[in-house]
Amino acid sequence: MQSTNAVNQANYLEYRGRFKGLFGWIFSTDHKRIGLLYLYSMAVMFSVGVLLGLAMKLELLAPGKTIMDAQDYNATFTVHGVIMIFMVVVPGLPAVFGNFLLPIMIGAKDVAFPKLNLLSWWFYVAGVFLVLAALLFGPGTPDTGWTFYAPYSFKTGTNMLPAIFGAFILGFSSILTGLNFLVTIHRMRCPGLKWSKLSLFVWTLYGTAWIQLLATPVVGITLVLVALERLFGVGIFDPALGGDPILYQHLFWIYSHPAVYIMILPAMGAISEIIPTFSQKHIFGYKAIIVSTMAIAFVGYLVWGHHMFTAGMSGTAQYYFSLLTFLVAIPSAIKVFNWISTMYKGSINVQTPFYWAVSFIFVFMIGGLSGLVLGALAANIYVHDTAFVVAHFHYIVFGGTGFAFFAAIHYWFPKIFGRMYDKAWANIGWIVFTIGFLTLYSPMFYLGMMGMPRRYYDYLEEFHGGNILSTFGSWILATGFIIIIVNLVRSARRGEKAEMNPWKGKTLEWTVPSPPPVENFDKIPEIAENDGPYNY
Amino acid sequence: MEKVTHAPHDHYDAEASKIGMWLFIFTELLLFGILFVIYSVYRYLNHDAFHLAAAELDTFTGAVNTLILLVSSMTIAMSVTALQKKNKPLTLLLNGITFVIGVVFLVNKYFEWGAKFDHGIFPGSATLTETLSQGEILFFGLYFIMTGLHALHIIIGLVFIAVVMWKVAKGKVHAERSALLENSGLYWHLVDIIWIFLFPLFYLIV
Numbered sequence: 228m229q230s231t232n233a234v235n236q237a238n239y240l241e242y243r244g245r246f247k248g249l250f251g252w253i254f255s256t257d258h259k260r261i262g263l264l265y266l267y268s269m270a271v272m273f274s275v276g277v278l279l280g281l282a283m284k285l286e287l288l289a290p291g292k293t294i295m296d297a298q299d300y301n302a303t304f305t306v307h308g309v310i311m312i313f314m315v316v317v318p319g320l321p322a323v324f325g326n327f328l329l330p331i332m333i334g335a336k337d338v339a340f341p342k343l344n345l346l347s348w349w350f351y352v353a354g355v356f357l358v359l360a361a362l363l364f365g366p367g368t369p370d371t372g373w374t375f376y377a378p379y380s381f382k383t384g385t386n387m388l389p390a391i392f393g394a395f396i397l398g399f400s401s402i403l404t405g406l407n408f409l410v411t412i413h414r415m416r417c418p419g420l421k422w423s424k425l426s427l428f429v430w431t432l433y434g435t436a437w438i439q440l441l442a443t444p445v446v447g448i449t450l451v452l453v454a455l456e457r458l459f460g461v462g463i464f465d466p467a468l469g470g471d472p473i474l475y476q477h478l479f480w481i482y483s484h485p486a487v488y489i490m491i492l493p494a495m496g497a498i499s500e501i502i503p504t505f506s507q508k509h510i511f512g513y514k515a516i517i518v519s520t521m522a523i524a525f526v527g528y529l530v531w532g533h534h535m536f537t538a539g540m541s542g543t544a545q546y547y548f549s550l551l552t553f554l555v556a557i558p559s560a561i562k563v564f565n566w567i568s569t570m571y572k573g574s575i576n577v578q579t580p581f582y583w584a585v586s587f588i589f590v591f592m593i594g595g596l597s598g599l600v601l602g603a604l605a606a607n608i609y610v611h612d613t614a615f616v617v618a619h620f621h622y623i624v625f626g627g628t629g630f631a632f633f634a635a636i637h638y639w640f641p642k643i644f645g646r647m648y649d650k651a652w653a654n655i656g657w658i659v660f661t662i663g664f665l666t667l668y669s670p671m672f673y674l675g676m677m678g679m680p681r682r683y684y685d686y687l688e689e690f691h692g693g694n695i696l697s698t699f700g701s702w703i704l705a706t707g708f709i710i711i712i713v714n715l716v717r718s719a720r721r722g723e724k725a726e727m728n729p730w731k732g733k734t735l736e737w738t739v740p741s742p743p744p745v746e747n748f749d750k751i752p753e754i755a756e757n758d759g760p761y762n763y
Numbered sequence: 764m765e766k767v768t769h770a771p772h773d774h775y776d777a778e779a780s781k782i783g784m785w786l787f788i789f790t791e792l793l794l795f796g797i798l799f800v801i802y803s804v805y806r807y808l809n810h811d812a813f814h815l816a817a818a819e820l821d822t823f824t825g826a827v828n829t830l831i832l833l834v835s836s837m838t839i840a841m842s843v844t845a846l847q848k849k850n851k852p853l854t855l856l857l858n859g860i861t862f863v864i865g866v867v868f869l870v871n872k873y874f875e876w877g878a879k880f881d882h883g884i885f886p887g888s889a890t891l892t893e894t895l896s897q898g899e900i901l902f903f904g905l906y907f908i909m910t911g912l913h914a915l916h917i918i919i920g921l922v923f924i925a926v927v928m929w930k931v932a933k934g935k936v937h938a939e940r941s942a943l944l945e946n947s948g949l950y951w952h953l954v955d956i957i958w959i960f961l962f963p964l965f966y967l968i969v
Contacts, residue, residue, distance in 0.1 A: 339779045406786045414779040440786055444793040452908070460887035461904035462897075463801060468904070469897025474804065478797060 235744035238645065242745045256341035259743060262327030263643070264348050265318060270712075272314040272355065277708060279307040284667070284701040286684055287694045300684035301370035302385075306362060308373025309390060313397045314355055316628045317486055320493035321439075322351070322404060324635050325432045327643060329408060331736040331743060332429050334417025334752045339410040343403055350400035357393030361386045372682065374483070375450070377464035377475035381457040388454060395450045398443045401489075405439030408432055419754030426734045426760040427510065430517050431496025434524040438485045438492075442528070446482030449475065476538055480531035488527040490624055492520060494631030495562055498584050501638050502566050504732040505581040506573025509761045512565040519558030526555045536607045545604055552602035559595055563588060578730070579653040583634030586661050590630060594622030597672065612682075615675025618668045626664060633657070633711065640715065641725030645742035648718035656714055660707025666700025734760045780942040784949050791916075795957050798909050802964060805901045812898020817969040819884070820906070824875050825966035828868050829958065835864035836955045839924070839948045849938050851931065858928045858944075861951065865921045872914050876907075906965055913961060916954045923947045 237243070239259045246254050252264060283303055286293045295303065326344065330337050338344050362368050365386030371379055375394075380387055412433050416425070425433075453475070455461050462468030464475045503510040510516065532540060532548030540548075566588060575581070597619040600606045610616065641647050670693040675681075679690045686694065728737040739747055806813050842857035883890030884903055891900055927947045930936040936943050 339776070340783060402790055406783055406790075409786055410779050410783045413782060414776055440790055441793060444790045445797050448794045448797050451912075455886075455908060459885075460892075461908060462886070462900045463904055463908070468892070469805075469809065469901045470904075471804075474801065478801075481797075 235746050235749055237745060238740065238742045239745050240645070240742050254345070256337070256345050257745065258326050258330050258337050258341065258344060259643075261344055261348055262323050262325075265322040265326060265351070268348075268352065268355065269315055269318065269323065272310050276307055276310040276315060277705065279303050279310070281701055281705055283307065284698045287686070288698045289694075290686055290688055290691060292684070295684065297684050298370065301372075301682070302368035304682060305369050305372050306358075309358055309369070309394065311624075312373050312486075313394050314351075314358075316490045316624055317397070317401060318351060318404070319490055319628055320497060320632060320635060321408065321432055321435055321489075322347075323632075324428070324497065324639060325404070325408060325435075325493060328639065328736055329411060329429060329432055330415070331739060331747050332426050332734055333412065333415060334420055334735055334748065334754070335411065335415040336746045336748065336751075338407050339414055340407050344407055347400045347403040347407070350396050350403065354393045354395075354397035354400060357389045357396060361389035361393065365389070374479060375453060376479075377453060377456070377472040378466065380453050381465070387457060391450050391454050391457075395447055395454075398447050398450075401439050402443045402447075405436035405443075408436040409440065412436075417751050417753065419756070419758075421754075423514075424754060424759050427499035427513070427516055427520075428493070428496035428734075431492045431499070431520050434520045435489050435492045438489050438524055438527065442482045442485040442489075445478060446486075449478040449482070452478075473535075473539055476535050477531070480534045481528075484531040484534065485524075485527045487623070488523055490628045491559075492523060494587070494628045495520070495559075497631050497635040497638070498566060498587055499562070500732075500734065501580050501584040501634055502569050503573075503761045503763070504638075504730050505576045505578060505584070506570050507576065507731065507763050508569055508573035509763055510565065511568035511571075512561075513761065515561055516565055519561045522558040523555060526551060526558070530555055533602055533607070536604060537611045549602055549604050553599065556595060556599060556602075559591075563592060576730075579648075579650055579657060580634050580638035580730070582654065582657050583630055583637060586657070587627065587630040587634055590622050590626030590664065594619060594626050597622065610675050612680055613675035614671040614679045614681055617681050618671035618675060621668050621671075626668070633660075636715065638730070639736070640718070641729050642736055642741050642743070644719045644722070645725055645740075646718055646720075646722035647725045647729065648722055649714055652710060652714040656707050656711035658707075659710060660704060663700050663702070663704025663707050667697055667704050668700070670694070670697045670700075733762060775940060775942075777940075777942040777945075780946060781949075784946040788949065788953050791953055791957075795909075795912070798905070798912070799960065799964075802905055802909070805898070805905065809896075809898025809901060812896050813902050814969060816895075816899040816902035816906075817965060819879075820966050821875060821878070822966045824871055825962050828871050829962045831864050831867060832955050832958050835861045835868075836952055838864070839951050843941065843945055843948050846931065846936070846941050846944055847938055851937075854931055854944075855928060858924055858931070862921060862924050862928070865917055865924070868917060869914060872910065876910075879903075909961055910965070913954070913957055916957070920947070920951050920954050923950055 239257055242257075244251055244255065252260055255261065282294065283300065286295050286300055286303075326338070367385040369385050369387050369390045370383060371385075371387070375387070375391060380391075412425075412429060452461070452463050456464055456470075460468065463470045464472050466472060499510060499516055530548060530551045532544055533552045536545055536548075566584075597615070601610065601616065601619060637648070637653060674690055674693045674697075677690065677693075679686055679693075725741045727739070727741055729741075730737075735752060736743075738752065838857045839861045842854045842861070845853040845857055879885065885891070886904055886907055891903060895903075924947050927936060927944050930943060
């Protein structure tokens with residue numbers, strides 16, 4: 228299709244704007260380029276996080292010191308957590324696929340505030356550099372865990388301030404992205420695109436954006452208070468001055484539990500796009516998915532106490548938090564039900580993104596159900612702060628968000644780069660990665676049940692077998708990850724040219740060329756009364 | 764080849780800007796909201812100490828600052844109307860008055876904090892940690908954090924107003940494109956209303 232619009236002659240990858248080369252990217256306000264900037268920066272940080280994770284698993288290969296001592300191990304899990312949470316999974320799908328796809332999916336040329344969007348990425352980079360500065364300079368790498376629990380976070384001699392300010396700035400970046408998306412969805416939908424016709428990925432971005440906006444300031448001010456505590460000793464969290472460290476935990480989790488839904492909601496949105504496309508069937512329960520998305524966003528605010536069942540809380544509060552935790556599982560289960568029902572009697576086209584989506588459902592179910600074990604008061608006391616918890620949240624955060632991210636990159640790759648990847652290698656990468664994932668984390672459920680605590684570089688001899696298996700799994704997983712990355716990087720340069728709509732999807736992004744032109748559409752689309760995102 | 768401009772970036776949507784500003788204000792309210800929650804928790808736990816410590820604050824300076832901030836909110840609201848009536852000099856004058864009042868507020872704050880520092884009352888000071896009770900330490904800790912963060916917002920608001928004045932003078936913000944001025948007004952009102960809550964909580968409840 229030859230475009231008539233002057234700017235749209237070039238696709239966004241080749242377009243020459245005011246700047247050339249690298250500057251043409253880092254100063255670009257094009258939402259598609261910003262999405263890729265996030266993709267590349269997150270891929271780098273994710274790789275660093277994976278290396279740290281591998282180092283931890285290697286340390287746990289045998290009891291006692293294997294490659295590092297206790298202090299280094301503490302620093303490693305802290306940095307692994309900070310990188311993976313604040314720099315990878317929280318920005319995650321919204322920053323990459325949200326930026327790239329949101330305007331196209333609603334028939335707009337860009338987001339509402341393109342310059343603010345670029346500023347968000349700059350804040351992200353600034354936050355990354357601040358945290359990295361904490362590692363390289365100063366009196367020692369932060370060793371508090373990614374949660375920065377008081378009072379240790381203002382007592383420890385390590386270099387906490389840059390890490391705390393880095394996390395604060397990353398939060399600011401997240402807020403600005405959320406704000407931008409909310410205004411974009413409210414104001415820039417193309418004619419005829421009613422709320423009831425939005426694709427589900429857009430709906431989940433909408434729910435996510437509200438959480439980003441309303442939860443992140445809480446952790447922002449909490450981190451500022453910790454920094455002030457460290458600098459001036461204001462006393463808010465310091466028991467010696469009348470403050471209460473438990474208050475810190477409350478404030479931290481008021482953000483950080485909803486943050487879990489910032490991670491998982493867009494992942495669910497991506498899965499809700501992929502399953503109907505590869506089943507060639509209307510999504511089952513469109514409205515139920517929307518309602519459950521918004522329900523998760525709302526109820527997710529009220530469950531933070533379940534992180535603190537052993538920290539000292541009244542029995543009444545514990546009952547409520549436990550009850551609400553069980554309630555928040557229902558909307559997630561509704562979604563799983565909808566995805567499975569969508570496949571029922573569909574004409575299923577088994578391709579790499581579909582493999583990822585189905586394995587997402589599998590690991591997400593295990594992660595979700597083990598979460599109920601932790602949400603139950605009595606069982607929580609038993610497995611609190613054990614390897615069981617680590618296995619649970621890796622099944623959700625890595626198995627959920629991570630698998631959905633890989634599903635999404637394999638689904639939208641031809642649209643983003645205009646080329647198709649090698650499908651055979653992509654499938655091999657998937658199966659190796661999945662086997663590695665299951666081998667790595669499944670033994671940790673067992674180890675946790677047997678009483679192995681988390682956050683120690685050492686363990687008792689009786690846990691040796693499970694840990695060997697787990698470490699072995701980490702190597703398989705890393706192999707799978709390398710296969711996937713090599714395949715994608717190679718294909719982005721040399722893969723076959725992709726068609727406009729290789730998967731026969733019905734959402735708006737499949738109506739523009741691959742890769743999309745600079746302004747997405749020559750003419751803003753109009754959605755007719757009978758059209759919809761899943762009308763197969 | 765003719766120069767192509769990237770059209771979406773010239774896109775102007777006053778409604779979108781205002782929604783964006785309101786959403787940002789939500790985040791600010793949550794930021795301060797959490798501090799108000801902390802204040803209530805510690806006030807409940809240290810009732811008598813908060814009474815004692817609050818008596819140390821200078822109600823007169825606080826009242827003056829409240830009064831002038833209210834006036835500045837009025838002047839910035841008037842400047843929006845003036846711009847809509849296409850009266851550029853009056854807009855600039857009213858914005859200028861708002862700016863000056865903001866500076867006066869900060870000067871008052873400076874003397875108020877300075878007096879506390881002279882008495883040895885500041886976070887981590889020997890006077891504070893050795894002679895006062897834990898409740899009083901918390902009160903002054905919160906006082907410095909909350910009024911300090913508020914003062915920081917006044918400074919951000921002043922920068923915002925200065926930028927808007929420059930744009931009004933240049934003719935980039937005018938009657939048909941007034942969203943930026945209105946947003947600076949919204950932000951200034953936010954800063955004002957936070958003070959409206961800070962003033963009674965710290966100065967008046969003694």
